[in-house]
Structure formats: structure tokens, C-alpha cells
Amino acid sequence: MKPLVVYVDDEPMNLTVFEAAMPEEWEIQVFDSPLKALDALTKLNPCIVVSDQKMPGMVGVNFLEIVKRTHPSTKRVIATGYSEEDLVVDSIRKAGVHDYIKKPWDVEDLIHRLKSVMETYNLEKELFEKNSLLEKQNKDLQKMTEDLKQAKAIEEQARKELEAWAPPFVLSAIQSNSFKFPMRRDLALICFDIINSSETHDITIDGASVRSVILKGFSESVLRQGGWRESHAGDSAYAHFGLLESTSNPVESALATATEFRSFLRALNLKHGLKIECGIGLHLAKDVSINLHEIEIQTLRGTIKQKSFDSTSPDVDLVHRLESFTHQLPGSNVAISESFAKLIIDKLPQAKDLGNFQLKGQKALTKIYLKASDQVTEQQITEIKEKSAANSDSPDKKTA
Incomplete structure (x- = not known):
């Protein structure tokens, strides 16, 4: 399955250029409004969501802040044609963005930076999967340990009970492998x-x-x-x-x-x-x-x-x-x-x-x-x- 990248921008030309520029090994879905994107995201699990900042109805930072809550593992990138230091700080604080791209972008630079974000996503996903596997293995190990403790307790109880029935010299002979009758x-x-x-x-x-x-x-x-x-x-x-x-x-x-x-x-x-x-x-x-x-x-x-x-x-x-x-x-x-x-x-x-x-x-x-x-x-x-x-x-x- 191809990794999914979502781009949201109210300008149709930007959507067309973005979609055409992305690598073929990625699946691209574009939306011309944050509300349409949010509705679609209920059924999607994108690796990266890129959002323009200046859009009618909802700015990019607020949109990505919602994405952060609904899709916490998705990497979030803000794009804007304005140089605003406050925007950078606000986007990091509120939406936890992973990159900040200035428009108009250079296509090669855009692809390079998104690939870097994708690598981060894949590494985190791999780490998450490994941690999940380790947690499962740890739980399985804990269960095995508890099962072994329980089995050992049952065995110990059974051994003590058998010792109460068996003559001590019989138990001693079993341990030393010295049974010779008569x-x-x-x-x-x-x-x-x-x-x-x-x-x-x-x-x-x-x-x-x-x-x-x-x-x-x-x-x-x-x-x-x-x-x-x-x-x-x-x-x-x-x-x-x-x-x-x-x-x-x-x-x-x-x-x-x-x-x-x-x-x-x-x-x-x-x-x-x-x-x-x-x-x-x-x-x-x-x-x-x-x-x-x-x-x-x-x-x-x-x-x-x-x-x-x-x-x-x-x-x-x-x-x-x-x-x-x-x-x-x-x-x-x-x-x-x-x-x-x-x-x-x-x-x-x-x-x-x-x-x-x-x-x-x-x-x-x-x-x-x-x-x-x-x-x-x-x-x-x-x-x-x-x-x-x-x-x-x-x-x-x-x-x-």
C-alpha cells in the first residue's frame, strides 16, 4: 500500500501543482477546504498532512491542531506565503508541526523536505510497531511468568502433599537414584x-x-x-x-x-x-x-x-x-x-x-x-x- 499524503489549500492551482510534483510511489489526495479535509480524514490514515495557512473559514494552524488530536501519529506540515515568526511558534506550540514551508516553494526542495518528513514518519512507525511488539511480548512473558509461578505453586503444593504420603526414605532414594529392593x-x-x-x-x-x-x-x-x-x-x-x-x-x-x-x-x-x-x-x-x-x-x-x-x-x-x-x-x-x-x-x-x-x-x-x-x-x-x-x-x- 502506498503511503498517503494529504494537501489542503484553497487555491486550485496550488493543489494541481502539488499533486503533479509528488513522487509516484506516494498516494496524493488534495482538498480545497479544511472542512472537506476533516470530513474525509475520518476514513483516512495519512502519513503526512500539508496545509496552507491562509484559508477562508479556518487557518492552517487550527486545522492541523485538530489533525493532531484525531491523527496523532500523522506528520503535520504548514505552508504559507508569508514570513511570520509568530506563526512558526504558534504552529509548533498548537499543532506540533514537523516542518514549515514557505510559498512559492521550490519543487525539488519541497520533495526533499517531505521525503525527510516521510522518513521520520516511517522510523517512528517502525519504532512504534517494535515497541508494540515488545509490549505484547512483555505481556506474554509476564503471563508466562505468572503461569509458571502458578504451576510452580501447584507443583510445590503437590510435592508437599506427596511428601506427606510418601515415606521420607522413599523420597531420599528417589533423589539419590538408589532404589534397590529388597x-x-x-x-x-x-x-x-x-x-x-x-x-x-x-x-x-x-x-x-x-x-x-x-x-x-x-x-x-x-x-x-x-x-x-x-x-x-x-x-x-x-x-x-x-x-x-x-x-x-x-x-x-x-x-x-x-x-x-x-x-x-x-x-x-x-x-x-x-x-x-x-x-x-x-x-x-x-x-x-x-x-x-x-x-x-x-x-x-x-x-x-x-x-x-x-x-x-x-x-x-x-x-x-x-x-x-x-x-x-x-x-x-x-x-x-x-x-x-x-x-x-x-x-x-x-x-x-x-x-x-x-x-x-x-x-x-x-x-x-x-x-x-x-x-x-x-x-x-x-x-x-x-x-x-x-x-x-x-x-x-x-x-x-
């Missing part, structure tokens, strides 16, 4: 069970069953010390320490959990006037097998996978037997295996060596240490030790 680890095991749990079934605290409150207290203690609650069933739960390499001393962590959990139970009873006690077992299990269980099925929605893991060892049963052993004593007591106790005996100054017992399901005798509650008497400790001695001497080895 894996074998030495684990410090802990479990608890509510003693006489049937008596607690109807008790609630702030709308929650007391069993769920106790499970939550146990789980929080485990997580704080870097362990993982692997399972729970009704009134009991089982956890372990040692899957995460960041847990420097699993045995100390498990002992700290047992101590914290007993403090939690004591505070719960005092606050709510309860008498709920739990048996707690601690054991160090060597070379425990950590097995992965994976199920994969094909559905109309695509492949669905489910993964889970568990720790498998006769020692897992042993820690539950240790916990059950404490039910014969009042209060919340902690039964500790020899493998566990010998690594931390200096931190168990009040732990009592009860001797060896034949626990159900265990082939060999189990040496048990007791971290007793304040409700256990010396007489009760003595009686249990006597049972231990009787078990050790008896060829039948009655099960405790």
Missing part, C-alpha cells in the same frame, strides 16, 4: 499397644477417639526423631528407625521416642483425668529385609501402579512380644531387648535387667530389660525376676 538394614524397632483397650473405645477428646489421639501422639514422636510409622491397627502401632541415612543413631532415636511418648501419655492422663496406659517394646533388629510390593494393571484410563513396602523379619514379631510382656505390670512400661540395651546401657541408668524369658513365637530365650513406670514396685520386679529364674531352670521353659 534392601537390608539394621533397624531400631518400636511398637506400642493400649493396655485394656476395650475400656477406651467410648472415650473421646475434642470429638476424636482417644485411640486416634494416642496414635497421633506416637506418630508425631516418631517423625520428630526421624523414624517412620510403618503400620497401625486399632490400638497399636509399629515404627522403626534406620532407613534414613540422616538418622545417625537409630537406637538413641527410638529410645527418645519411647521417652517422649510416655511423657505424652502422662500429660494426656493428667489433663483429661484418664488412666490410659500403653505397653512399649524396643528392639534392635539386624539385617532386616525391606521389601517392595508393586501392583500394575491396565485400565481404560491407562496404566495404574501402586507401590508399598514393609520390613520383614522374625525380629518384627519379637518387638511386639516385648510390648505384650509389659501388660502384666501397672503403668506404661518399656520392655527392651538385649541387642538394643547393650548399645545404650549408659543412657538407661534405671533400666532393670529382668533376666531371660521364653516369649511366644520365639525359639530362643529373650533377655529383657525394663524401663519401669513409677507405678511398678520392687516387689513386682522381684516376682518377675523369679519367673525368669524359674523359666531358665525349667526344662519345659514356659512361655511368658
Whole structure:
């Protein structure tokens, strides 16, 4: 499309000369009155508007001042046969003209000056288009940035939610690309069970069953010390320490959990006037097998996978037997295996060596240490030790 140049002059000869002199690559439209030009300009988008100053009805400066408002990007040029400094100042101030041409003009000079104005128009148009493109790109970039922020926020929320469901050692293994199942680890095991749990079934605290409150207290203690609650069933739960390499001393962590959990139970009873006690077992299990269980099925929605893991060892049963052993004593007591106790005996100054017992399901005798509650008497400790001695001497080895 040819660039459009508009010329307004009340003298027909000037219009004819101007139109004939302009380059062929320009489209020229001439008008013999400002009013006709303004009416036509509602449908035109000229690059340059040249106007004579002295015209009946409206002078050029006033006409170009209107053009400035209606077509701000159009270049405006004033032409006059009079030398008026005030006109130059007024035309620049009011109409923002880009050139001032004296009549009669020299054709070559006129064309040269209008080409210069056209170059300015084209440069400004190109700059405007580039700025518009940059603004659009900037808006697109801002939108992309906001979309990325939103996506990142959603991803972060999803990651945190997944971390709440996935065991910490699984996340650690994913990050280090060290998934190798089955894996074998030495684990410090802990479990608890509510003693006489049937008596607690109807008790609630702030709308929650007391069993769920106790499970939550146990789980929080485990997580704080870097362990993982692997399972729970009704009134009991089982956890372990040692899957995460960041847990420097699993045995100390498990002992700290047992101590914290007993403090939690004591505070719960005092606050709510309860008498709920739990048996707690601690054991160090060597070379425990950590097995992965994976199920994969094909559905109309695509492949669905489910993964889970568990720790498998006769020692897992042993820690539950240790916990059950404490039910014969009042209060919340902690039964500790020899493998566990010998690594931390200096931190168990009040732990009592009860001797060896034949626990159900265990082939060999189990040496048990007791971290007793304040409700256990010396007489009760003595009686249990006597049972231990009787078990050790008896060829039948009655099960405790």
C-alpha cells in the first residue's frame, strides 16, 4: 500500500501543482477546504498532512491542531506565503508541526523536505510497531511468568502433599537414584499397644477417639526423631528407625521416642483425668529385609501402579512380644531387648535387667530389660525376676 499524503489549500492551482510534483510511489489526495479535509480524514490514515495557512473559514494552524488530536501519529506540515515568526511558534506550540514551508516553494526542495518528513514518519512507525511488539511480548512473558509461578505453586503444593504420603526414605532414594529392593538394614524397632483397650473405645477428646489421639501422639514422636510409622491397627502401632541415612543413631532415636511418648501419655492422663496406659517394646533388629510390593494393571484410563513396602523379619514379631510382656505390670512400661540395651546401657541408668524369658513365637530365650513406670514396685520386679529364674531352670521353659 502506498503511503498517503494529504494537501489542503484553497487555491486550485496550488493543489494541481502539488499533486503533479509528488513522487509516484506516494498516494496524493488534495482538498480545497479544511472542512472537506476533516470530513474525509475520518476514513483516512495519512502519513503526512500539508496545509496552507491562509484559508477562508479556518487557518492552517487550527486545522492541523485538530489533525493532531484525531491523527496523532500523522506528520503535520504548514505552508504559507508569508514570513511570520509568530506563526512558526504558534504552529509548533498548537499543532506540533514537523516542518514549515514557505510559498512559492521550490519543487525539488519541497520533495526533499517531505521525503525527510516521510522518513521520520516511517522510523517512528517502525519504532512504534517494535515497541508494540515488545509490549505484547512483555505481556506474554509476564503471563508466562505468572503461569509458571502458578504451576510452580501447584507443583510445590503437590510435592508437599506427596511428601506427606510418601515415606521420607522413599523420597531420599528417589533423589539419590538408589532404589534397590529388597534392601537390608539394621533397624531400631518400636511398637506400642493400649493396655485394656476395650475400656477406651467410648472415650473421646475434642470429638476424636482417644485411640486416634494416642496414635497421633506416637506418630508425631516418631517423625520428630526421624523414624517412620510403618503400620497401625486399632490400638497399636509399629515404627522403626534406620532407613534414613540422616538418622545417625537409630537406637538413641527410638529410645527418645519411647521417652517422649510416655511423657505424652502422662500429660494426656493428667489433663483429661484418664488412666490410659500403653505397653512399649524396643528392639534392635539386624539385617532386616525391606521389601517392595508393586501392583500394575491396565485400565481404560491407562496404566495404574501402586507401590508399598514393609520390613520383614522374625525380629518384627519379637518387638511386639516385648510390648505384650509389659501388660502384666501397672503403668506404661518399656520392655527392651538385649541387642538394643547393650548399645545404650549408659543412657538407661534405671533400666532393670529382668533376666531371660521364653516369649511366644520365639525359639530362643529373650533377655529383657525394663524401663519401669513409677507405678511398678520392687516387689513386682522381684516376682518377675523369679519367673525368669524359674523359666531358665525349667526344662519345659514356659512361655511368658
